[in-house]
Amino acid sequence: MKKNSSNAMALAPNTSNKRETVCIFGTGDFGRALGHKMIQSGYPVVFGSRSTQTSSLIPKDAEVLSHAEAAQKAAIIIIAIQRQHYNFLTPLAEILHGKVLVDVSNNSKINQYPESNAEYLSQLVPGAKVVKAFNTVSAWALQSGTLDASRQVFVCGDDMEAKQMVMDIVRALGLTPLDQGSLLAAQEIENYPLQLFPMWKFPIFLSLGLIAFFFFYSLTRDVIYPYVYEKADFSFFIAISIPNRICPVLALILLALVYLPGVLAAIIQLYRGTKYRRFPDWLDKWMLCRKQLGLVALAFASLHVLYTLVIPIRSFVRWRTSNQIVSQALNNATEPLNITSAWLSDSYLALGILGFFLFVLLGITSLPSVSNNVNWQEFRFVQSKLGYLTLILCTAHTLVYGGKRFLSPSSYRWYLPNTYMLSLIIPCIVLVVKFVLILPCLDKPLTRIRQGWERNPQYSE
Ligand code: NAP
Secondary structure (H helix, E strand, O other), X not given: OHHHHHHHHHHOOOOOOOOOOEEEEOOOHHHHHHHHHHHHOOXXXXXXXXXXXXXXXXXXXXXXXXXXXXXXXXXXXXXXXXXXXXXXXXXXXXXXXXXXXXXOOXXXXXXXXXXXXXXXXXXXXXXXXXXXXXXXXXXXXXXXXXXXXXXXXEEEEOOHHHHHHHHHHHHHOOOEEEEOOOHHHHHHHHHHHHOOOHHHHHHHHHXXXXXXXXXXXXXXXXXXXXXXXXXXXXXXXXXXXXXXXXXXXXXXXXXXXXXXXXXXXXXXXHXXXXXXXXXXXXXXXXXXXXXXXXXXXXHHHHHXXXXXXXXXXXXXXXXXXXXXXXXXXXXXXXXXXXXXXXXXXXXXXXHHHHHHHHHHHHHHHOOHHXXXXXXXXXXXXXXXXXXXXXHHHHHHHHHHHHHHHHHOHHHXXXXXXXXXXXXXXXXXXXXXXXXXXXXXXXXXXXXXXXXXXXXXXXXHO
């Protein structure tokens, strides 16, 4: 009976009017939200509750019965109750025998219990077929219909038929089931909602560390140094000048850090002569958060653009310009146009504009809605070739900004070089090593290794 009905649902999830009744234990936030969505999708819903009194919050087309009565009405029972209350299910074990129990629960801490909630449920009711599902969907998203970012429903369970029945329901609700395998996967699925931006942690902490370092570095050079030597108060630099030094520096360093792990991976593969040996964990993790590193870098580049746009209206800049004009007028001497400086300034701006344009393009292509529409080759072309071009343009933009000042002793304060000089270290290393790696004598063996060739096959053991 179950097999046929679930197959029918899979073939025509939205057209069948005769859906199997679904029982939901618990009339809390999640039980009600899921019940509401199921009724909308054509499922008769019966709630099992400690109190059979219905309330205005409970979907009006749903019945509210005792747990035992409700369980008898359906083959699938969704347990929308916190794990710590599961022991009320033990006396119901006989009624629940052979039923599909869907565990939707989450914990408040990662690996809170030795076993997953779903495994615990299956130990409590050994005769039932336990399936883990729906825990990554929130009650609020179900109720408000804002499921765009969380359409995926991770499903796992030991009984294939039971899992299939649950996946059919997931599809019928307009969601996407993702089969994660046996119930052993439940612990991992339960940990997903507790992981706060896992891929963003490294880029964000790294950025915060770099911001703190470059802020105090710039403060020392641009505010404390002139105060100590000239008694000049440049504390207002904290508002715009210093952020406008930190943002481009961070954008460039983080962009280079997007490409550095690829270069390191290539060196490791060349050294080992095989691609079949795992990279160190830190490198794997670093590679996995490259997109996030790139997006944080783009955010800093955008801030740099905004800070740069306001430069002409800054009081300090207007004062400095008018001062120069007045001093030229007083000395009755106009400075001739310096063509070299004009070239440097225009090239610096042009490289910055092009670099930022490509940076934005990279950011746009990393959006799932765009990347889903390009094939793997196109995605690689944009992220690798255009990415390197962006890094070259942004590095050149910074080099030209430095212009003739690199070797000028006046640009060192307390022997500290300008921040932009520091920002060039990692990008230049990445570009030089990448250039070396594309030399045919290294590129050819690397390509062969990436195609599966091994220099020392014993490494792959
Ligand atoms: P809730 O609002 O606290 O509701 C839990 C329900 O459990 C209560 O309304 C009650 O229903 C029942 N209950 C409470 N104590 C009980 C006991 N001693 N014995 C039997 N039943 C008891 O919690 P919720 O937010 O709906 O969450 C329910 C489950 O869904 C949890 O496991 C949670 O981790 C999971 N979940 C929630 C969300 C969400 O966004 N809220 C998202 C994903 C997963 P009756 O009064 O009808 O008996």
